[in-house]
Amino acid sequence: MSEWIDFALYAFQIVLLWVLLPRQSAQYTVPAIVDRDPDWPSKHPAVMQGLLRSRAFLNVFYVYAAISIAVLLALRLGFQLPVLSRPAQAPSWEILKDAHGTFLIVGLIMYFASFLFWRHWLATHVPLAARRSASLKPRLASDYLPRSRRVAMEVLTVAHIGVWLVVGALGFASGAKFWWSFAFIVGLTVLFGVIAHSVPRRRPGYLDRLFGEAYRHVEIRIAYFMRLWPLAPGAMGLVELTTGVELARIGYLLIVSFVCVLASMILRLQPVAPGSGATPDCGAFVPR
Amino acid sequence: MEITVITSSPEPVYEQIVRQIQDRVASGELAPGTALPTVRQLAGDLQLNRNTVARAYKQLEDRGVILTAGRKGTFVRDNAPREVERIKSNRAERNVRHLVAALLGEGLSRAEIETLFSDALRVARPKETTP
Numbered sequence: 001m002s003e004w005i006d007f008a009l010y011a012f013q014i015v016l017l018w019v020l021l022p023r024q025s026a027q028y029t030v031p032a033i034v035d036r037d038p039d040w041p042s043k044h045p046a047v048m049q050g051l052l053r054s055r056a057f058l059n060v061f062y063v064y065a066a067i068s069i070a071v072l073l074a075l076r077l078g079f080q081l082p083v084l085s086r087p088a089q090a091p092s093w094e095i096l097k098d099a100h101g102t103f104l105i106v107g108l109i110m111y112f113a114s115f116l117f118w119r120h121w122l123a124t125h126v127p128l129a130a131r132r133s134a135s136l137k138p139r140l141a142s143d144y145l146p147r148s149r150r151v152a153m154e155v156l157t158v159a160h161i162g163v164w165l166v167v168g169a170l171g172f173a174s175g176a177k178f179w180w181s182f183a184f185i186v187g188l189t190v191l192f193g194v195i196a197h198s199v200p201r202r203r204p205g206y207l208d209r210l211f212g213e214a215y216r217h218v219e220i221r222i223a224y225f226m227r228l229w230p231l232a233p234g235a236m237g238l239v240e241l242t243t244g245v246e247l248a249r250i251g252y253l254l255i256v257s258f259v260c261v262l263a264s265m266i267l268r269l270q271p272v273a274p275g276s277g278a279t280p281d282c283g284a285f286v287p288r
Numbered sequence: 289m290e291i292t293v294i295t296s297s298p299e300p301v302y303e304q305i306v307r308q309i310q311d312r313v314a315s316g317e318l319a320p321g322t323a324l325p326t327v328r329q330l331a332g333d334l335q336l337n338r339n340t341v342a343r344a345y346k347q348l349e350d351r352g353v354i355l356t357a358g359r360k361g362t363f364v365r366d367n368a369p370r371e372v373e374r375i376k377s378n379r380a381e382r383n384v385r386h387l388v389a390a391l392l393g394e395g396l397s398r399a400e401i402e403t404l405f406s407d408a409l410r411v412a413r414p415k416e417t418t419p
Contacts, residue, residue, distance in 0.1 A: 130296035134333030136289045136309070136318070138325045138361060203332040 003093050006253060007076045010100040011069050012243060013256050018107055018121055018264040024267060026058055029207035032122060042172035047125070064110065068103040072076040086109075097252050140201045146222040153227055157189055160231050164238065173241040181237045188230040196223040210271045222265055229258060289317055293334055301336060305344035313353060313364060314372045324354060324362040351375055 029051055033040055041048045074081065075096055142149060164182050199220050205276055208215050232254055236247040289312065298390045312318040324331070324345075331341040338381070344364060348354045352371040391401050395412045 128295075128335055131292065132334045132336075133290045133292045133296050134325075134330055136291050136312070136324060136330075137324050139329060199327050201326070203335070215355070 003076060006093055006096050007072055008254050009253060010061065010072055010096065013260050014065050014068045014103070016260055016267070018061045018068070021263060022058055022061040028206060031210055033126050035127045035206035035209065036122060039129070040126050041116060042149060056269060060110070064107060067218060072096060072099055093249050141200045142219060149224065155223055156231065157193070157227060161186065161189065161236050164234065167242060178241050179219050181241065184239065185230050185234045192227045192229060196227055200222040210238055211269045215269060218265055218269060222262055225262070232258070302340050302344040302347070304317045305341065306347050308350060310353060310372045310375065313368045314376070318364050320364050320366045320368055326361065326366065
């Protein structure tokens, strides 16, 4: 398989994560403030102008995306980069994969740090409005996802863990590496299970107001879809550990594709027209 | 169906929650058996401390308006409308007694108090809906 396929997929993911998603996020500045206090923007016009003019967040990620793609392209073309040097016998797809993985982790840390900074800024500069509203209707996962799909997900998850236990108990694979991999898979399963469980209970905010009821539907679908994530590395890990077949490259490409699908689901969301009545029971703060 | 609280109001927030849920039960908007959000959900949505909502739910439970059935959730009790009516009439009776006692303390006669009440009833308008 040509390494150009790897490069194309990595570049596509970089554009999705560090160009299109930040551009979409930047549009939430005003709704995030209005969600805390509808009167704040009119009371602080100078700060609002400064916020809306600022392109620092976008520029940082655009530059980061350009650097990431340039470095991956240079590696694909055979240039040696001292920072990302690997043993001479390392295959080129592995060099590309490691470089992409490093850029992905650094990018995620930058994105998360920006998010925390923005949350901190909001909490310190925009006090919560005194008048607040909430729905008296309980939110449950069953309101958003059919029972059959939720049951199927639980069955798949339990079966997956069960297969690992059976393989370990019957001795098809064992040793520290097997049990550490098992612990990792169980950890991922629990983590995504907790996320899927908490999404229906999340406080409605500006994103619900912007995208309407569709937002939580997509969010819950993504959260349940993410529960499939441990199954792919889990199944591949089992095959590797029991047969010795190397699946690292295909496994990594699958994970990258998976992230691309999730990012596309978020990017496809369309804001609902204000006053369309498409966001019943979702407002946390009501305009006076 | 929404609930609105005003944190700057002199009325404690938990009482605002209790009052609004009782009002909705009385008006039939919250029918017996209707599920209510969990303390965690309502506190999160209103960005309030969980103890505030828990206190409101506890008071509603003590008054027989709602029932918490463990993990199944919180529901409006079957006899909640009757309980709310009883709470309202008890409160009204208490308020009237306090007022009458105060007026008698001011030296007004029984006849004068009756006239004041009938005059007040004549000019009274239904209370405006408050959040």
